[in-house]
Amino acid sequence: MKAVILAAGEGKRCRPLTLTRSKVMLPVANKPILEYTINALVKNDIKDIVLVVGYEKERIMDYFEDGINFGVKIRYIEQKTQIGTAHAILQARDIIIDHGEEKFIVLNGDNIIGPDAISDLITGAEGDATLLTCKKDDVSGYGVIVAKGKRVSEIIEKPKTLVSRLINTGIYLFRTEIFEMIENTQISATGEYAITDTLQAMIDNGMNVTMTATNAEWLDAAFSWNLLEANTIVLGDLEPDTTNAKIEDGVNIKGSVSIGKNTTIRAGSYIVGPVVIGDNCDIGPNVVILPSTSIGNNVSIASFSYIKNSILMNDVRISTHSNVSSSVLGSNVSTGPNFITEEGDDMLIQIEGELQNAGKLGTVIGDDTEIGGNVLVRAGNMLSINCRISSGKTISEDIPTDSIVI
Numbered sequence: 001m002k003a004v005i006l007a008a009g010e011g012k013r014c015r016p017l018t019l020t021r022s023k024v025m026l027p028v029a030n031k032p033i034l035e036y037t038i039n040a041l042v043k044n045d046i047k048d049i050v051l052v053v054g055y056e057k058e059r060i061m062d063y064f065e066d067g068i069n070f071g072v073k074i075r076y077i078e079q080k081t082q083i084g085t086a087h088a089i090l091q092a093r094d095i096i097i098d099h100g101e102e103k104f105i106v107l108n109g110d111n112i113i114g115p116d117a118i119s120d121l122i123t124g125a126e127g128d129a130t131l132l133t134c135k136k137d138d139v140s141g142y143g144v145i146v147a148k149g150k151r152v153s154e155i156i157e158k159p160k161t162l163v164s165r166l167i168n169t170g171i172y173l174f175r176t177e178i179f180e181m182i183e184n185t186q187i188s189a190t191g192e193y194a195i196t197d198t199l200q201a202m203i204d205n206g207m208n209v210t211m212t213a214t215n216a217e218w219l220d221a222a223f224s225w226n227l228l229e230a231n232t233i234v235l236g237d238l239e240p241d242t243t244n245a246k247i248e249d250g251v252n253i254k255g256s257v258s259i260g261k262n263t264t265i266r267a268g269s270y271i272v273g274p275v276v277i278g279d280n281c282d283i284g285p286n287v288v289i290l291p292s293t294s295i296g297n298n299v300s301i302a303s304f305s306y307i308k309n310s311i312l313m314n315d316v317r318i319s320t321h322s323n324v325s326s327s328v329l330g331s332n333v334s335t336g337p338n339f340i341t342e343e344g345d346d347m348l349i350q351i352e353g354e355l356q357n358a359g360k361l362g363t364v365i366g367d368d369t370e371i372g373g374n375v376l377v378r379a380g381n382m383l384s385i386n387c388r389i390s391s392g393k394t395i396s397e398d399i400p401t402d403s404i405v406i
């Protein structure tokens with residue numbers, strides 16, 4: 001059986017991190033979100049993948065190439081304009097039909113899923129189309145399902161009131177007839193061709209759309225700060241491995257810590273897992289890294305700095321005496337000495353005009369932003385990509401793309 005993974009969208013609610021890469025390429029425990037989906041398919045022996053790409057497609061294609069290093073065969077199809085999930089699926093029609101497939105799996109590429117999610121879908125599938133559902137306390141921002149037994153009677157996309165706690169995970173088993181149904185799907189009020197509208201039309205025409213529920217891992221970083229929660233959960237399964245690292249005498253490592261090749265941890269550093277550190281990093285001396293932290297490749301963290309509950313992407317450079325807590329730093333962010341992220345609880349952040357509770361948060365900083373020494377970022381303020389912040393500044397508001405703060 002083939003799988004079609006939808007990965008053409010940006011993931012705007014995860015800006016500024018998605019201004020330079022799509023949501024599927026955001027790293028959790030040092031792997032892009034999409035890699036978890038591919039690994040889950042491989043564990044179910046599904047190795048023939050059609051990847052629908054569009055926004056920032058080169059990043060995806062450069063990383064996964066033809067899939068061979070990930071144990072799969074990947075064929076890329078471009079969705080030139082991102083006008084909805086149904087339209088994205090339609091792009092894969094020729095590949096699926098030319099190969100005489102009757103059934104195929106479709107997955108959103110921007111969620112972290114465990115392998116059991118896919119086996120639950122396959123074993124529970126019935127009827128003309130099947131959706132995989134899971135129960136969530138907070139269903140805001142998702143499609144929800146109303147069903148009698150397994151038979152779905154209604155799919156309501158992002159309702160404003162609580163109708164059901166069963167959400168659509170964006171994982172489906174379809175028959176090839178779905179393509180014809182998609183072609184008849186009307187554009188929605190929000191200007192998209194949505195697969196949920198296709199399925200609702202099938203139900204309205206008396207077809208048998210079913211659901212099957214899963215308790216398997218299904219994580220979504222709806223907003224950039226949700227990456228921190230996902231990171232904490234995924235790091236909970238981290239296998240410790242420090243065999244390829246250069247660890248100087250006088251380093252104290254506790255708990256589950258994985259350190260990549262050619263990374264040096266200098267004397268006096270103290271690391272409490274779960275923590276993952278990539279390749280070619282230079283950490284210390286006397287640096288403290290606390291749970292749950294992921295540090296990418298080519299990162300340097302200079303002496304007396306303190307990092308806690310954070311994600312530092314590739315090529316980040318943190319200068320001495322800095323404190324980074326509950327924060328996400330994009331690729332190639334650099335700081336001067338004494339850079340401090342203030343940490344706040346129950347932070348309320350406005351995204352697309354709506355207030356969201358971000359929980360415990362420091363900051364989120366987009367790629368290529370350069371920060372001078374003695375800079376304090378007040379809790380919950382975000383810095384976009386490619387900004388220059390002069391030394392001594394206190395950041396108490398969001399900083400837009402390409403800003404120079406002097």
Ligand SMILES: CC(=O)N[C@H]1[C@@H](OP(=O)(O)OP(=O)(O)OC[C@H]2O[C@@H](n3ccc(=O)[nH]c3=O)[C@H](O)[C@@H]2O)O[C@H](CO)[C@@H](O)[C@@H]1O
Nearest residue numbers: 006007008009082083084085088109110142143168170194
């Ligand atoms: C209309 C629809 O499908 N809604 C589902 C979608 O909402 P949701 O709003 O999350 O859907 P998104 O727009 O984020 O897209 C989901 C996936 O499809 C890809 N994509 C999207 C649009 C496009 O034109 N091309 C493309 O490839 C995105 O890259 C992403 O990987 O997923 C949720 C689970 O997370 C479900 O609860 C929602 O019911």
